[in-house]
Amino acid sequence: MAAHEELFVWEGDWGLPSVNSDCLVVLAYAQFSGAPLKVHKLSNPWRCPGGTIPALRTAHKEALWRPSDIIVHLQKQKYNADFDLSPKEAADSLAFVALVQEKLSPAVLYALWVEPKNFAEVTRRWYAEHVSFPLGLVLPGRMRRQVLDKLRLLRGDASLDPGDELEKESPGWPVSMYRSATSSQEAQRGSEKKLYDDATNCMDLLAQRLGMQKFFFGDSPSSLDAVVFGWLAPILKCELPSGKLQQHLKSLDNLHAFCANILLVYFPQNSGPRLGCSAKSYDVEHVPNRRVKQFLSALAAVGAMLSYALLTGMVSVQRGHKGALEGRRHSAGPEDDEDED
Numbered sequence: 600m601a602a603h604e605e606l607f608v609w610e611g612d613w614g615l616p617s618v619n620s621d622c623l624v625v626l627a628y629a630q631f632s633g634a635p636l637k638v639h640k641l642s643n644p645w646r647c648p649g650g651t652i653p654a655l656r657t658a659h660k661e662a663l664w665r666p667s668d669i670i671v672h673l674q675k676q677k678y679n680a681d682f683d684l685s686p687k688e689a690a691d692s693l694a695f696v697a698l699v700q701e702k703l704s705p706a707v708l709y710a711l712w713v714e715p716k717n718f719a720e721v722t723r724r725w726y727a728e729h730v731s732f733p734l735g736l737v738l739p740g741r742m743r744r745q746v747l748d749k750l751r752l753l754r755g756d757a758s759l760d761p762g763d764e765l766e767k768e769s770p771g772w773p774v775s776m777y778r779s780a781t782s783s784q785e786a787q788r789g790s791e792k793k794l795y796d797d798a799t800n801c802m803d804l805l806a807q808r809l810g811m812q813k814f815f816f817g818d819s820p821s822s823l824d825a826v827v828f829g830w831l832a833p834i835l836k837c838e839l840p841s842g843k844l845q846q847h848l849k850s851l852d853n854l855h856a857f858c859a860n861i862l863l864v865y866f867p868q869n870s871g872p873r874l875g876c877s878a879k880s881y882d883v884e885h886v887p888n889r890r891v892k893q894f895l896s897a898l899a900a901v902g903a904m905l906s907y908a909l910l911t912g913m914v915s916v917q918r919g920h921k922g923a924l925e926g927r928r929h930s931a932g933p934e935d936d937e938d939e940d
Contacts, residue, residue, distance in 0.1 A: 603637045605656040606669075607647040610640040610729065613836040616866045618725065620707060622653045624666045624829030630865040631820040632678035642729040644738075666829075670822055681821050688816050692823040695808065695815070698801055699826050705753050706798030706844055707830050709791070712746040716840040754794070799847045802831075806851040813860065820861070827854075828861050 606629065608622035617623050617640070629636050636655075641647055648654045648662040655663045655672065663669050674681070681689060711722050723739040730738050805827060814820045815827070834844045835858050849855055 603635055604658055605639060606636040607639045607641055607652055607654045607656070609652050610642050612725065612729075613833070614862070615832055615836050616640075616868075618833065618837075619652065620704070620829045620833055621666050622829075623832055624825050625653050625655070625669050627820075627825035627828050627861065627865065628666075628670050628673065628680060628822055629678075631680040631822075631825060632673055634673045634676070634678040643731055643734065645734070666826075670825075680819075680825070683819060684816060684821060691808075692816070692821060695805070695823050696826050698804065699830055701753070702797040702801035703805075703830050705750050706794050707834055708746050708750060709794055710834065710839065710841070710844050711837075712743050713750070714839075714841050718743065720840050721837060754790070795843050798844055802844075802848060802851060802854065806854050809853050809857060811853065814857075824857075824861070828858055832858050832862070 606625060608617045608626060609619040611617050615623065616626050626638070628634075629638075639646075641652060644650045644652050648656050649664060651664045653664065653666065653669070655669045657663065657672065663672055673679075681692065684692060710717055712718055718739075723743075726739040726742070727735045729735070809815055812818075814824045816823070831848060831854060835848055835855065839845055
């Protein structure tokens with residue numbers, strides 16, 4: 600690698616170097632392979648090539664976004680964490696990576712982005728607080744819709760839905776509409792159960808394959824270790840109101856220890872005991888005066904609402920006669936004079 604290539608990832612929290620699984624996969628692989636990447640931890644996708652995170656800007660100014668494409672590129676640059684794998688181990692690695700992508704990743708995405716309580720109390724709140732105003736108001740909803748589209752494509756199941764409205768039963772609904780909503784709710788619950796069953800079975804298989812080893816193929820981490828870590832770590836470290844996957848993962852001691860060991864060895868600055876969702880991971884892209892930014896954002900929002908009210912006629916400014924105005928000036932302070940001007 601003639602020059603340092605640049606990797607753009609979501610910033611970290613919850614004791615993780617990044618809150619995003621795809622970013623964690625690439626960060627872990629770069630650490631395992633020793634690739635000398637210049638890492639930018641962002642909270643604004645507009646500052647990333649193509650507006651998509653993660654992204655790798657190569658030495659030739661090309662951009663790669665998919666984690667698999669980034670890993671292949673690093674391998675071509677002689678940063679190959681799978682170099683010592685035997686042909687059988689390489690085949691096993693590909694099979695388990697495919698299993699994680701098919702069975703585990705959809706459930707993790709669902710848990711973080713689709714389950715109503717998790718999304719409202721953790722995911723949406725985190726992005727709203729960390730992404731600059733006004734993008735933070737719209738980006739979580741947009742990302743959620745993208746995740747839903749991806750899940751429906753991966754699972755081939757159109758019934759996957761947040762279910763926010765189905766939980767609010769209206770007594771004024773006609774019987775046919777109520778039955779339709781109930782049927783949709785049952786289908787949604789069935790899809791969710793199948794999703795989580797597949798994920799827990801996948802975790803069981805991973806735990807069985809890992810056994811008592813430090814990594815999946817012995818003492819050295821591979822691309823499979825990076826992929827498994829990337830999808831398990833957020834579920835392990837973030838306290839979710841609805842934690843079905845988290846409870847099962849914590850029951851698998853070797854997978855729990857696997858994630859903790861990677862954090863301790865390869866990301867020591869993030870491996871402290873910070874399990875809440877309120878902790879903040881600072882980096883070069885973080886602006887320390889966040890309270891000032893929040894105050895200014897709120898001030899801008901109030902100004903925008905007042906401007907809208909004036910433009911639409913919801914609020915009007917009445918000017919009195921000259922005599923009344925002069926009378927008020929005798930009794931009013933400087934602030935009132937300024938308001939009238």
